[in-house]
Amino acid sequence: MSDTPDDLRYASTHEWARLDDGSVVVGISDHAQDALGDVVYVELPELGQEVQAGEEVAVVESVKAASDIYAPVGGVVEAINEALDDGPEVVNQDPYGDGWFFQITPDDETQLEDLLNAEAYAEQCAAEQD
Amino acid sequence: MPDGYRKTALHDACIAAGAKMAPFAGWTLPLHFGSQIAEHRAVRAAAGLFDVSHMAIFDISGTGALTLLRDVLAGDAARLTSEGQAFYTVMLDESAGIIDDLLAYRQRGGYRLVANAANRQAVGAWLRGRAGPDVTVTERNLAMLALQGPQALALFETAYSAGVDRLGSFHAMTLGDWTLARTGYTGEAGLEIMLPNADAPGLWARLIAVGAAPAGLGARDTLRLEAGLKLHGQDMDNGTTPLEASLAQTVHWQPPERHFIGREALAKQAAEGARTRLFGLVLEGRGVLRSGQRVLAGQGEGLVTSGIFSPSLGYSIAFVRLPSDATGPAEVLIRGKRQRASLVRPPFVRRGRPAFQKID
Numbered sequence: 001m002s003d004t005p006d007d008l009r010y011a012s013t014h015e016w017a018r019l020d021d022g023s024v025v026v027g028i029s030d031h032a033q034d035a036l037g038d039v040v041y042v043e044l045p046e047l048g049q050e051v052q053a054g055e056e057v058a059v060v061e062s063v064k065a066a067s068d069i070y071a072p073v074g075g076v077v078e079a080i081n082e083a084l085d086d087g088p089e090v091v092n093q094d095p096y097g098d099g100w101f102f103q104i105t106p107d108d109e110t111q112l113e114d115l116l117n118a119e120a121y122a123e124q125c126a127a128e129q130d
Numbered sequence: 131m132p133d134g135y136r137k138t139a140l141h142d143a144c145i146a147a148g149a150k151m152a153p154f155a156g157w158t159l160p161l162h163f164g165s166q167i168a169e170h171r172a173v174r175a176a177a178g179l180f181d182v183s184h185m186a187i188f189d190i191s192g193t194g195a196l197t198l199l200r201d202v203l204a205g206d207a208a209r210l211t212s213e214g215q216a217f218y219t220v221m222l223d224e225s226a227g228i229i230d231d232l233l234a235y236r237q238r239g240g241y242r243l244v245a246n247a248a249n250r251q252a253v254g255a256w257l258r259g260r261a262g263p264d265v266t267v268t269e270r271n272l273a274m275l276a277l278q279g280p281q282a283l284a285l286f287e288t289a290y291s292a293g294v295d296r297l298g299s300f301h302a303m304t305l306g307d308w309t310l311a312r313t314g315y316t317g318e319a320g321l322e323i324m325l326p327n328a329d330a331p332g333l334w335a336r337l338i339a340v341g342a343a344p345a346g347l348g349a350r351d352t353l354r355l356e357a358g359l360k361l362h363g364q365d366m367d368n369g370t371t372p373l374e375a376s377l378a379q380t381v382h383w384q385p386p387e388r389h390f391i392g393r394e395a396l397a398k399q400a401a402e403g404a405r406t407r408l409f410g411l412v413l414e415g416r417g418v419l420r421s422g423q424r425v426l427a428g429q430g431e432g433l434v435t436s437g438i439f440s441p442s443l444g445y446s447i448a449f450v451r452l453p454s455d456a457t458g459p460a461e462v463l464i465r466g467k468r469q470r471a472s473l474v475r476p477p478f479v480r481r482g483r484p485a486f487q488k489i490d
Contacts, residue, residue, distance in 0.1 A: 037162065037165075040418060063439060066420070
């Protein structure tokens, strides 16, 4: 059973989002990293890039396949996790901590409310496994 | 796992070891046991243990066995002069397309062929269709384990004291009704062990107990590609010849009077020159090479047939089918962007280190 912390919001495309002092930190869920297998490469957005909610902004490549990462909210990319360049395996080891992907200054914080809560996301994952 | 997939004798043992199972060629098999990359590294550094019981095993016996094999294999089975000798070769159709690549062993009372699971029906039908009344083709229902890595032989000796450390490469011996062969699909030293299904869980447990790491199909794929070994269905198929698959060494042209199926078509292609062949590709730019990606090289373009992130090298490598006279450097289209790559001569990795030569 994968881990879905209660204090995060989730996109149906398996990104998590955490509001942290006015900005939104984004990564992929424990369920997603488990389904992908060992992560070997992450292509991150550009610093300062303007993104729309639902837009493809990054790519995660695992031993199995390449998957697109979508921005869960719109805004401006203000930080990217450059440590993923040399150590992409941290996405598997610590998906909700050191394995974060990027941070967005949101145009509108209330967009987070359009995302799933932990319970709804866990239900979606359980349904996918059936 | 959906119903209808065959389970090996090691299914429960693999689940107990934490396997994530996946469907493959009609079987449910371990894809990995937690981390495919960790399993890959265990094989390069020490020893890994694979359940490869899905492989198709055919025993060929009877007075006409050798005649049949000399007809259906591009390698000459007459070169298997003593019990236990083996070689890697291909089975061709009349137009020299590769029906399958396989291992042929001489054994007591005849020969054994070990073919790909996905080609079980095709290989069985081809053999039976050409076997005369003096040949018996028996498909065996055996378990098969591969113990691979620099410590594989020593580990097996610790567990069984069978003398496998004195066995030559591409040679097999028997231990009771087990066959122990110095063969594999990883580029490392090691054994492939064929044995009755009932014995398989005991062998699995014993080898794990002495230190072998369970490894899955994912690691098997990255290990074989690093070693420069091709996969039927990806790097070659019925539409490619051994020359186009860069497998010329599997064809024995001598003696010239031996007829084998596909010989005429292949000789004609050899005289004219094959239009395409497989090259190694090493990614210099960013991303991961995957099958189907377009490659632009000097003298033409082609498609990646197998691509992986190489755990031993820390970057991506692939096989690519290109015009035979292609030259490097090359570019690969990855999600619409051009990335730099080098054409190389495989193997990519030997003893855990880079082993390829660039082709400029």
